[in-house]
Amino acid sequence: MSTNDCKTVQPYLSAYHDGELAAGQAATVAKHVESCEACAAELSAFESLGSAFAQAPIPAKASDLWQRIERELPAAAEPVTLSRRFSVWIRESPYGVGVVSMAASILLLLGVGLWYGGGQDGMKNTAGGMAMHSHEGEEGMSADHMAEFAGVMDDYLQKLPSDPDGAEQMLLTKYDGEKVDAEGAVRLVGYRPIVSSGLPDGYSLASTSVLKMPCCTCVKAVCKRSDGSTLVLFEHDDEEAAWFGDRRQSMATCGDKDCCLVDLDSSIAATWKQGTRSVTAVGVRDQEEVAKLVTWLDKS
Template sequence: MKCTEVQDRLSAYYDGELFDESQAAMARHLAGCESCAAELAGFKDVTRAVNRMPHPQVPPAVWEGLTAQLVANESSDSVKPQPASDQQTNRYWWTSSRQLALAASVLLVLGFGYWMNRSMDHPHSNNHANSADQEHSAEFVATMDHYLRQLPDDPDAAEQFLLNKYNGRTVNADSAVKLVGYRPAVSEGLPEGYSLASTSVLKMPCCTCVKAVCKRLDGSTLVLFEHDDEKTEWFGQRQSNMAICGDKECCLVDLDSSIAATWKRGSRSLTAVGVRDVDEVNTLVSWLDKKVGTAL
């Protein structure tokens, strides 16, 4: 696919409105095109910004003024002779409908204007909230960066650091269900060549997550986080790209000596860190996706 074709369909792709073949073709292009992937990231940024916007409230005085005007119009119409023909009746209802439509339009414009004025009148409160969010996000990214740098050389210390930071509790699968409301994906087993070393529940900024420490046959560590939503912000400004792994769209992040991968699994997301390559992501996605029906 050409970039022009992809960008024309980005909105439909983001909303999941394309047929399966078109959706897959788009994903393949996005995995290899940084420009189009950046455009897609813009859609996600806009969605997050809109979701954080407050709902505008129209001042009571505006409602009262419009109500009084409509009542005055109705009183004025009531002293007029009743319509004597179908043509006059249609004209009467057409006039009333136009008045109602005009009132609705005025309310919409005033509501938007009122919200804009409030935003401009109180820039410091918005800036303060944005600043707090940025500081919170920066702290989380710094915490994860420390964890990821420590993980390859001293996985035990890295795990203890994260447990201490986010009030982690080491649990079994049954206990995890009581804490997070679902059975962790790894409770149904891991692919051949992997073993489960531990599971824990962490109260991370995004949500209460399940963290599973997995070991390969050579003793090296791979960690799986199961969480409520996609959080590629964990990795700050590290380079990332989209790819199809198994049959899932994944966000792959460069972690210098390894990669991280995030993909949707049912209503939640999985993030794997310490992954060696895309082939390993394919293995994990394919295996865990087979278990989605029994683990949710």
């Protein structure tokens, strides 16, 4: 990698430090950090903060702590909110100072995560995974479920080039899929599919469906190129899923988006952020085609 990759690598430094990246992504970040002093310094900052937080003392909780809180609550008839109760306790309780110190430490770590990690994405990767990484879905996925999901996707990828209809039916059956139009998708997932605004020249929309996948409920659009070959677009809420097991991954800038590229042997998969959601394109021929799709969909 060259230093031009810094803007692509930096959002992943916190997750790399916490051991949350897939093997391919971790190897890419490690290789870049070895030759980039700026990114190595940022990674070192995460390590120092993690060490400082681990050594910070946690005040002991008195056995009658909650009884004291109850006694200190105002007896007024007005509604008492949790924030009001907490503020009274912090102001008057002898234990408040310790709690404030600990809260300040947490806020400091969150702030650094936002600075280095890039907004909400950084916060989700801060302080050893204090917030659940979004690619685990709203309810999270166990390691066993993720491994099973990656296995289903591997079967899908093997079937897709030679039998795209069979591959689609397999996912529809496995994940309670329902073929829909744009309005049907809005009813099921709350948003209009990005492909409803059209596709670039040389592509046509064959079908749209909603799948209840383990990571999230997503929209799947089957697209056909003018030569009859198939390209599939998944629109989903999780940022970048470990859908593809241990396949080789890399990061690149496609159009104006940072993309995670996965080697699928005869083709590639690409994932990028599109507004508040993510798009994963499966069966893409090369990085140039990814850039074409990114640019088109970004203008839709």
